[in-house]
Amino acid sequence: MKTQYHVIIVGSGIAGLSAAATLAGHGLDILIIDESGHTGGQLLRKTRLKPSYFPKFESDLMKSKGFDLVRTINKDPDIDCLFNAQVLGIFKERRLLVHIENIKTHGKQNSEKIFEVQAENLILATGAREKYLPFKGWTLPGVMSLGSAQILMKSYGVLPAHNTLIAGTSPLMMVLASEILGNRGKVIALLDENSMIKKLTFLPLIKNHWSKLLEGAFYTSRMFLNRVPMLQGYRVIQASGNKGFESAIMAKTTPQGDVIPGTEARFFAGALTVGYGFAPNLELPVQAGCNLEYQKNNGGWVVKVDETLESSCRSVYAAGEITGIAGAKKSFIQGKLTAMSILKKMDKINAGNRKKIFKDEVQRLLSLNRQQTEYASFLNHLCQVPTSAYAAIPDETMICRCEEITMGTIKKNIQQGFDTISSLKKATRCGMGRCQGRICGPVIFDIITALTQKNPGSIGCSLSRAPVKNVNIKAFLNS
Ligand SMILES: Cc1cc2nc3c(=O)[nH]c(=O)nc-3n(C[C@H](O)[C@H](O)[C@H](O)COP(=O)(O)OP(=O)(O)OC[C@H]3O[C@@H](n4cnc5c(N)ncnc54)[C@H](O)[C@@H]3O)c2cc1C
Known part of the structure; x- marks a missing residue:
């Protein structure tokens, strides 16, 4: 590995891969860093369990595209890849502090190390995390996010349970249900918080996105074929069990998001998976000093970029979910765009004819990128839970799991005037524990919005x- 690169890409999801593949072949030294042990981010996890049917059929075109990108990158000798490596910080002149695990030093395996590497250009493609709507019992073993259930199956080869209950607002619910069925698991029911009427009102937003509509139709038909009950307008209000999850109480909700008393029903299952959309992973851009902006239709706080996707920090670009939640296609387009901005800046497109082709391609990508904002709007409207749902969380419900802070404590502190993310954090320590607010951060933001009715952009x-990221002190001592 070198100590300096023309381009460093943080994140090997679709955005990072598409940037790297576009930069390949131009004589640049490129480094991809990812904290996970595989290439491809959240989308490209190779399943370990054997699918029981349609083994060769891939309904998601972006996945096939993604695997093509991986092959391109693997063939390029100018691209170095560093996996199981976390970027801990970004400092002046794009110097990155990197923590690497499982390296071999002095013949000893499993040691870890921290080192610095510098980028002339930096692409941040750090993706997104899932959002939650807490309820009584959401911390029980066996209650997990949709993505966690996917990781269990794909990376570890285990089903969440023999029979699983799926709930929330996220389109990922259908993807997960389909994956569980494909791996010989059972889905007890799919309970969607959105009513059919609400979903139909969002449909015009994706009238130009036929592939997404077809994908939705494909998953729905799979649910029908497998007789999975699909209930609309239901919310999980409680999970219970002795040592782990055993059953959930679900209730019908009004279009305004209030639970309708008397509609409660109990569902028994081995696991409960829930998902309420996504929020961008912003720790690194925030730490680096990149400006953010609040964009409700794009999933909340996002990295502010110009048309070349450069952030407010010079030569630091952002691509994919961190500039707005819109799925894999936008990540693919933006990865390519950031790479093209860098190629242009570094004067790598010189012959007259190539310049024209390059310019046309940039225009085409910019127009595709704009189209994706319609899909972003659809996706984020679909996943958004009415604010009243956050205001109605019972006082005894745990919100910050690491610091054990309940809704009651959060409510009391908001009433006392600690009504921004940073003041509430200082007053209660919420988000200061081991996960550093990765799980409760977006929830706390939604609770403050719901209880104060303030403009979300002013909450911070x-x-x-x-x-x-968490790192052992041993890693610093080894370095
Ligand atoms: C849990 C989860 C599951 C999902 N499953 C699906 C699915 O099945 N189908 C679907 O269409 N969409 C899915 N999505 C949505 C998916 O994120 C987007 O569709 C798209 O793939 C995002 O691509 P990306 O490159 O922007 O980010 P990602 O694919 O999220 O890639 C970001 C990468 O950055 C790395 N990273 C982050 N911070 C650091 C750091 N500090 N140091 C080093 N590396 C870092 C991460 O390890 C990750 O590999 C899922 C999202 C989540 C959060």
Whole structure:
């Protein structure tokens, strides 16, 4: 590995891969860093369990595209890849502090190390995390996010349970249900918080996105074929069990998001998976000093970029979910765009004819990128839970799991005037525990919005400092 690169890409999801593949072949030294042990981010996890049917059929075109990108990158000798490596911080002149696990030093395996590497250009493609709507019992073993259930199956080869209950607002619910069925698991029911009428009102937003509509139709038909009950307008209000999850109480909700008393029903299952959309992973851009902006239709706080996707920090670009939640296609387009901005800046497109082709391609990508904002709007409207749902969380419900802070404590502190993310954090320590607000951060933001009715942009975003990820002190001592 070198100590300096023309381009460093943080994140090997679709955005990072598409940037790297576009930069390949131009004589640039490129480094991809990812904290996970595989290439491809959240989308490209190779399943370990054997699918029981349609083994060769891939309904998601972006996945096939993604695997093509991985092959391109693997063939390029100018691209170095560093996996199981976390970027802990970004400092002046794009110097990155990196923590690497499982390296071999002095013949000893499993040691870890921290080192610095510098980028002439930096692309941040750090993706997104899932959002939650807490309820009584959401901390029980066996209650997990949709993405966690996917990781269990794909990375570890285990089903969440023999029979699983799926709930929330996220389109990922259908993807997960389909994956569980494909791996010989059973889905007890799919309970969607959105009513059919609400979903139909969002449909015009994706009238130009036929592939997404077809994908939705494909998953729905799979649910029908497998006789999975699909209930609309239901919310999980309680999960219970002795040592782990055993059953959930679900209730019908009004279009305004209030639970309708008397509609409660109990569902028994081995696991409960829930998902309420996504929020961008902003620790690194925030720590690096990139400006953010609040964009409700794009999933909340996002990195502010110009048309070349450069952030407010010079030569630091952002691509994919961190500039707005819109799914894999936008990540793919933006990865390519950031790479093209860098190629242009570095004067790598010189012959007259190539310049024209390059310019046309940039225009085409910019127009595709704009189209994706319609899909972003659809996706984020679909996943958004009415604010009243956050205001109605019972006082005894745990919100910050790491610091054990309940809704009651949060409510009391908001009433006392601690009504921004940073003041509430200082007053209660919420978001200061081991996960550093990765789980409760977006929830706390929604609770403050719901209880104060303030403009969400004035509530602020969680600040972060290096190291942005947990790291053993041993790693510093080894370095
Ligand atoms: C849990 C989860 C599951 C999902 N499953 C699906 C699915 O099945 N189908 C679907 O269409 N969409 C899914 N999505 C949505 C998906 O994120 C987007 O569709 C798209 O793939 C995002 O691509 P990206 O490159 O922007 O980000 P990602 O694919 O999220 O890639 C970001 C990468 O950055 C790395 N990273 C982050 N911070 C650091 C750091 N400090 N140091 C080093 N590396 C870092 C991460 O390890 C990750 O590999 C899922 C999202 C989540 C959060």
